[in-house]
Amino acid sequence: MDSSLLRCHDYDFLVQRWRKIARASGLNMIAFAEAGGFPVWMLTSRCSPEGGAYLSAGIHGDEPAGTEALVRWAESNTSLLRNLPCLIFPCLNPWGLENNSRADEEGHDLNRTFQHNDVPHIQALKIFIKSRRFALALHLHEDYDAHGFYLYELEREEPFWGEELVKIARKLIPIESRTTIDGRKVSKAGLLRRKIDVKKFTAIPEAVYLHLHHTERTFTFETPSEFALDQRVAVQMALIDACIRRV
Numbered sequence: 001m002d003s004s005l006l007r008c009h010d011y012d013f014l015v016q017r018w019r020k021i022a023r024a025s026g027l028n029m030i031a032f033a034e035a036g037g038f039p040v041w042m043l044t045s046r047c048s049p050e051g052g053a054y055l056s057a058g059i060h061g062d063e064p065a066g067t068e069a070l071v072r073w074a075e076s077n078t079s080l081l082r083n084l085p086c087l088i089f090p091c092l093n094p095w096g097l098e099n100n101s102r103a104d105e106e107g108h109d110l111n112r113t114f115q116h117n118d119v120p121h122i123q124a125l126k127i128f129i130k131s132r133r134f135a136l137a138l139h140l141h142e143d144y145d146a147h148g149f150y151l152y153e154l155e156r157e158e159p160f161w162g163e164e165l166v167k168i169a170r171k172l173i174p175i176e177s178r179t180t181i182d183g184r185k186v187s188k189a190g191l192l193r194r195k196i197d198v199k200k201f202t203a204i205p206e207a208v209y210l211h212l213h214h215t216e217r218t219f220t221f222e223t224p225s226e227f228a229l230d231q232r233v234a235v236q237m238a239l240i241d242a243c244i245r246r247v
């Protein structure tokens with residue numbers, strides 16, 4: 001296994017890598033808040049991120065393929081990033097990443113707090129994106145119950161991309177075989193396409209918040225955390241790449 005995979009829970013190392021990317025790509029790197037004693041970073045394109053891509057990883061700290069795939073994808077695409085309108089959150093739960101914990105240091109699942117204004121760095125994120133629109137939002141997650149890869153596509157713009165994305169994933173990793181995930185019926189193998197009815201949500205995840213207020217297309221990728229890390233990272237990278245090239 002290569003050494004950066006062995007350090008996938010090392011937040012300082014992750015931040016160092018993003019600093020290099022910022023230098024090479026001209027992205028602005030800003031510590032916009034603190035959480036659990038760590039600075040929380042975002043990167044924005046020099047041009048306005050408006051109309052571009054919102055990329056987010058590490059809101060669950062025990063899902064390291066997301067943070068690792070995002071930084072690796074960025075490391076190999078610094079010239080593309082020079083001209084891409086984008087807003088990147090490399091890790092929204094640094095304490096969780098360091099401690100291999102889904103929740104933050106106070107036990108909150110940050111991905112269920114977007115309906116509140118009382119988590120300071122989530123609130124800072126919401127203020128920063130207020131009134132901005134993005135063509136695309138990607139949320140990089142993992143699932144320890146999964147038997148293979150699957151994704152959520154929040155339904156709005158046709159043509160849908162979900163089937164194509166699952167096809168790309170299938171070349172790199174087995175696709176989820178369960179037909180019901182978290183009580184919801186799978187639309188097609190590996191694909192949960194959902195219309196959002198906000199009344200059904202008592203707690204709002206990041207993806208749903210983005211879909212409701214800021215994005216045309218919203219995807220959540222879920223790699224199976226029991227599979228090898230390099231394989232999970234590879235599939236997440238391939239899907240980031242496929243989506244960005246379509247924007």
Ligand SMILES: [Zn+2]
Binds near residue numbers: 140141142
């Ligand atoms: Zn997650």
